[in-house]
Structure formats: structure tokens, C-alpha cells
Amino acid sequence: EPEVTQTPSHQVTQMGQEVILRCVPISNHLYFYWYRQILGQKVEFLVSFYNNEISEKSEIFDDQFSVERPDGSNFTLKIRSTKLEDSAMYFCASTSGGGPYEQYFGPGTRLTVT
Amino acid sequence: AQSVTQLGSHVSVSEGALVLLRCNYSSSVPPYLFWYVQYPNQGLQLLLKYTTGATLVKGINGFEAEFKKSETSFHLTKPSAHMSDAAEYFCAVSDQAAGNKLTFGGGTRVLVKP
Numbered sequence: 356e357p358e359v360t361q362t363p364s365h366q367v368t369q370m371g372q373e374v375i376l377r378c379v380p381i382s383n384h385l386y387f388y389w390y391r392q393i394l395g396q397k398v399e400f401l402v403s404f405y406n407n408e409i410s411e412k413s414e415i416f417d418d419q420f421s422v423e424r425p426d427g428s429n430f431t432l433k434i435r436s437t438k439l440e441d442s443a444m445y446f447c448a449s450t451s452g453g454g455p456y457e458q459y460f461g462p463g464t465r466l467t468v469t
Numbered sequence: 470a471q472s473v474t475q476l477g478s479h480v481s482v483s484e485g486a487l488v489l490l491r492c493n494y495s496s497s498v499p500p501y502l503f504w505y506v507q508y509p510n511q512g513l514q515l516l517l518k519y520t521t522g523a524t525l526v527k528g529i530n531g532f533e534a535e536f537k538k539s540e541t542s543f544h545l546t547k548p549s550a551h552m553s554d555a556a557e558y559f560c561a562v563s564d565q566a567a568g569n570k571l572t573f574g575g576g577t578r579v580l581v582k583p
Binding site: 359386388390396397398399400403405410411413446448450454455456457458459460461462463 | 501503505510511512513514515518520559561563565568569570571572573574575576
């Protein structure tokens with residue numbers, strides 16, 4: 356069964372460093388998402404991406420964040436200068452259509468900022 | 470803005486007993502509603518969803534949920550708990566006007582006692 360994959364599973368970085376979290380969505384999917392979950396808190400929407408551009412972003416997704424689909428398979432989330440409060444589990448998701456289709460989630464990347 | 474409230478961050482049930490997880494939502498438009506399950510160290514997996522039509526929806530692993538518009542609720546049930554049901558469960562609403570981003574409740578962790 357096709358699945359969304361994410362690398363790395365765990366990333367430790369120092370405050371102020373740049374990190375890139377990588378996702379490989381399901382191959383025929385067209386809509387891509389990033390969510391995050393700070394320990395003990397809700398899963399929060401960050402950004403959605405369709406047709407090579409951001410379709411929606413949350414207030415969390417400020418200028419420190421960017422997303423890219425550099426090739427036909429990868430979907431990346433970059434945090435330019437990490438802060439302690441960026442420590443969280445980051446989930447990538449993808450779906451085939453723009454309606455109420457199931458979003459398929461990856462296993463997540465745990466980002467720890469020290 | 471949409472929101473989701475899950476009553477009870479932790480639920481403990483005996484094996485074979487009824488599982489009832491409560492979810493209430495607020496939405497300014499007819500909602501699309503979802504229940505996801507997260508097993509340890511895994512991503513979120515869709516249990517079931519409501520879009521339109523029949524208000525009682527059946528999902529995987531014997532779970533079902535009923536959409537009650539008058540109560541703005543989408544409670545999840547399973548008649549007989551199994552040890553393998555121990556996981557965290559998330560209720561979510563989809564925002565059709567915002568790239569179908571998901572807004573999640575806080576999650577309910579289910580413990581199944583033998």
C-alpha cells in the first residue's frame with residue numbers, strides 16, 4: 356500500500372540553525388500539507404501546497420518557514436533559523452483531490468531544538 | 470473559524486467494554502468530519518469520515534461515528550474494546566474554504582485494561 360514517508364525520523368539542531376524536513380508524498384497525490392504537534396498539544400495546521408504554490412498557511416507559518424517541491428517526488432519544509440519553540444513533531448500529509456478526501460499522513464519527524 | 474473539542478484527554482476501558490470518545494465541533498459551513506487514530510511512533514491513520522448523506526458512518530476496526538447536526542457532535546464508538554485499540558484518537562474538521570486544512574481536537578488517549 357502506498358504511504359507517505361518522512362526523513363529524518365528525529366532531528367536535533369541548535370537554536371538559530373536551519374533545518375530541512377523532507378517528505379515523499381504518495382506519487383499520484385496533488386495536495387500537500389505540513390502539520391506540527393508540540394508535545395502535549397494539538398496537531399496544528401501549518402501550510403497547504405497545490406500546483407507548486409502555497410494555497411493556505413496558518414499564522415504559525417511566518418517568514419522563518421518555507422516549503423518547496425524541488426522535484427516530482429519530494430516536499431520539503433525549511434525552518435530558516437530555529438527557535439526553542441519550534442521543537443515539535445512535524446507531520447507531512449498528502450491527498451489526491453481538493454475535496455473531503457482522506458489526507459494520508461507520514462510518521463513524522465521529531466525536531467528538537469537545543 | 471472552525472474548532473474541535475474532545476472531552477477527556479484520557480479514557481480507560483476494559484477489554485470487551487464499550488468505547489465512547491466524544492467530539493464536538495464548531496463550523497460556519499456544513500462540516501466534513503474525520504476521526505484519525507495514532508499508534509505509538511506512527512503517523513495518523515484515518516478511521517472514518519463524514520461528508521454528506523448517512524449520518525452514521527462506519528470505519529475500520531469496528532469503529533463508527535454519528536454526525537448529529539443539532540448537537541454539533543461526532544462521537545466515536547466501538548461496541549467492544551480490544552487491546553489493540555489502545556492508541557490516541559483525534560477528531561478533526563476540514564475547512565473547505567481553506568485548502569481543506571484539518572483542524573484537530575486535542576486528542577483522547579485510550580487505555581484498554583485486560
